[in-house]
Amino acid sequence: MQLPPLVQTFVLHFGEMGSRWGINRTVGQIYALLFVAERALNADEIVERLGLSRSNVSMGLKELQAWNLVRLQHVPGDRRDYFATPDDIWQIVRTLVEERKKREVDPTLTLLREILMQEPGSPEERHAQARLREMHDLFELFSGWYTDVRRLDTDRLVQLLSLGAKVQRILEVKDRLRLVPGRRRGSPTASD
Amino acid sequence: MQLPPLVQTFVLHFGEMGSRWGINRTVGQIYALLFVAERALNADEIVERLGLSRSNVSMGLKELQAWNLVRLQHVPGDRRDYFATPDDIWQIVRTLVEERKKREVDPTLTLLREILMQEPGSPEERHAQARLREMHDLFELFSGWYTDVRRLDTDRLVQLLSLGAKVQRILEVKDRLRLVPGRRRGSPTASD
DNA sequence: TCGGATTTTCAGAAATTTCTGAAAACCCAG
DNA sequence: CTGGGTTTTCAGAAATTTCTGAAAATCCGA
Incomplete structure (x- = not known):
């Protein structure tokens, strides 16, 4: 890993943090690197700076693109793909929240609704449903608040x-x- | 896994969701089970309902306790430990946010502050610092908002x-x- | 202190996730 | 088309995480 110390500290920390979320360490590192970079980087530059295999970087970038967290750019006269994070940090926050909601909150809400439709077959199930209704309402509250606030x-x-x-x-x-x-x-x- | 279908659906989903966060699948399942349970459960009851090994449940409960997500209870005349989630779902939300802040946001803020203290040795580092200052300010903003709102x-x-x-x-x-x-x-x- | 009930620990096994190199696919200028 | 530069895919290797059984530790009533 050939990076200015200041950048390296951040990249390593962010990689660790990433692995505490669903994101794996190298994806976190790639993102961190792009976030602080002065300009868009191509895959080989990332390989060189982080000391990862080319294929690993390719997959990492694919994942970041699936999350809408990096933009693909092109340099005139250069066939390679360049990647960058949005300049506006608030745009990043919005994307992050949006994607997590889509992948985690929405499916959970769907599941909870399905469960609440079922007829409880025992007092135990009845109680579970009551409890899950509380959770459902909580998620709905947050969800509604978010769709509202996101427009601001x-x-x-x-x-x-x-x-x-x-x-x-x-x-x-x-x-x-x-x-x-x-x-x-x-x-x-x-x-x- | 011997559970009413309705409960099983939820437990399995929550386990999956857990593994998308830092939490592992079985810890998620244990928590889900306790959340919908009518009464506090002891470790053996969890073993039986989820089909996990005794030691696995022990470790899972230890982890949940470290997160302050379950309360330990005792039944008179019974030496076993019983575990339950708080009845108030908002208490759960508060604990969750509090703990994640403590483990993720606070250390990151500390690191960012340290990085910002350093003297940049190149234009590249200068740019990285500027970028990290944006991130720092963002985290500060959220952090401040939270310490404020938490009191409500x-x-x-x-x-x-x-x-x-x-x-x-x-x-x-x-x-x-x-x-x-x-x-x-x-x-x-x-x-x- | 003893003895049974209960919980915790931990080394190794099993499962899962991540990473890699080699090969395939793609892509466009000539 | 063709060929070189580039990216993607993927099977297996490596690393990490999770899980287990057996043993150790703890705890408490008698």
């Missing part, structure tokens, strides 16, 4: 995150307003 | 999630207020 443009999103729990105040106001009788429909927020 | 009681949290992107309206109001000249210090939110 990045500035708004950052604003919201920076606000943190201060948003709570708004809820308190909402509560107070709710106590006022005769309140009409609409958004009982600060805009009133 | 569950009702408020659910309220917030249900609200979804409608919270955006509040930001719009905030913007409008900011345009008003001569505004004094304090929180220019609904609470004014």
Whole structure:
């Protein structure tokens, strides 16, 4: 592995972290390398920098492409494929969340719904269903929140995150307003 | 594996899902089983229901305890250990997030800070640092948001999630207020 | 302290995942 | 077409992770 020390530290750490998620170590390393690279890299450059076999890099890149985490680029007059991560880090976050939702949350929700359709054959099953309904509702809540929030443009999103729990105040106001009788429909927020 | 079909479906799915995260299949299965169980189970009951070896179950339970995901209980007059998941599903979510933060986000933030302290020795390293600063700031933002939001009681949290992107309206109001000249210090939110 | 019940440990076996080199497939300029 | 440069595939090798049985440790009532 022939890398500036600073980069190497990060690449190794990210590889380890990757293996704690579903991603394998080398895929994590490849991604880390591309993330900090000044320009798009081709497969041989990755091989050289990380000391992996050519075929391993090929498979790693294939996987990253399947996740939509790298973009394929071409350099004029060069037939090789070059790979890069999006410049906008928020785009990366969005892709990551989107893909994990697609692969993990959605199938789980489908399964839970199926289970909840079944007729329980015993008190034990009845209890299991009740428990799984709780889980289902939780996932639905998150899922709905996400499809909602995903639309926000990045500035708004950052604003919201920076606000943190201060948003709570708004809820308190909402509560107070709710106590006022005769309140009409609409958004009982600060805009009133 | 001797389980009601409905439970078995869930246990198997959850096991698979577990292995897509850092958790191994059997640990996932044990957790799933405890989650839907009507009462706390002892190790032998888990062995019997999931068809695993006694030692495997022992290690799985140890791991779940290390994650604070199961509580140890005792039945009067019985020397065996019984295990259960918290009844409150939100407690489970909180533990899960807390532990993952501790194991993944915090160490990464530490590493990123260390890297950012170093003096870049080349333009390549300078660029890598700039990129990693972006990542660092992103993690800080999430981390700060989380420490803030974690304090909210569950009702408020659910309220917030249900609200979804409608919270955006509040930001719009905030913007409008900011345009008003001569505004004094304090929180220019609904609470004014 | 003893003895039975229970849990934990751990070395090796089994299963799974990752990695590699060699060969095949692809792709385009000439 | 053809040929060289490039990427992909894939069977087996290597590495890692998971799982097991047997033995050791622990724990507690008598």
